[in-house]
Amino acid sequence: MDLENPDDLAIRHADASDWHVLVGADSIAASGDDARRASIRRWCEQGSVLLAEDASGPLGYIVLEYTFFEQGFITMMMVAPSARRRGVGARLLKATEAACTSTKLFTSTNVSNHPMQLLLRRVGWSPVGLLHGLDEGDPELFYLCPGAQPA
Structure with missing residues (x-):
């Protein structure tokens, strides 16, 4: 993909049959994680x-x-x-912001996931909270999309 001309990257809604190819793009599912494979299939089926x-x-x-x-x-x-x-990640985030039908859009990532934190900050997302207890010893950071309407 050429960053100067990102038009060769297409973003579309996946359909139920796309889950097979998405497994190959997901390093966890591709390594044989059956739970992740099942989640990908369910997410695709749900649209x-x-x-x-x-x-x-x-x-x-x-x-x-x-x-x-x-x-x-x-x-x-x-x-x-x-x-x-x-x-690719920045484009996916922007496409999701455009597709979101609610007034606010959130996401979260583990404190240990520095690449995701850097990406979110780079595209303007704001940290809004920290939750302990989901993954032992690795709290979850919550972020709010920059286009969200204030409460």
Whole structure:
């Protein structure tokens, strides 16, 4: 993908049959994690997935749900290891912001996930909270999308 001309990257809603190809773009699912594979399949069947792809195939995906106090919440974002640091994550975040139908859009990431934290800050997301207890010894940082309407 050419960052100067990102038009060769397409983002579209995944359909139920796309889950097979998304497994290959997800390093955890590709390593044989059956729970992740099942989640990808369920997300695709529910119509919750935006898929980033180019001529070579899928480069990543993002899951948008409305189960967080009826606000938009990015449950998962995964960029294929070979496509990282090429703008795919930023484009997925922007596409999700445009697709979100609630007034607020949130996401979260572990304190240990420095690349995701850097990406979120780079595209303007604001940290809004910290939650202990989900992953032992690795708190969850919550972020709010810059386009969200203030309460």
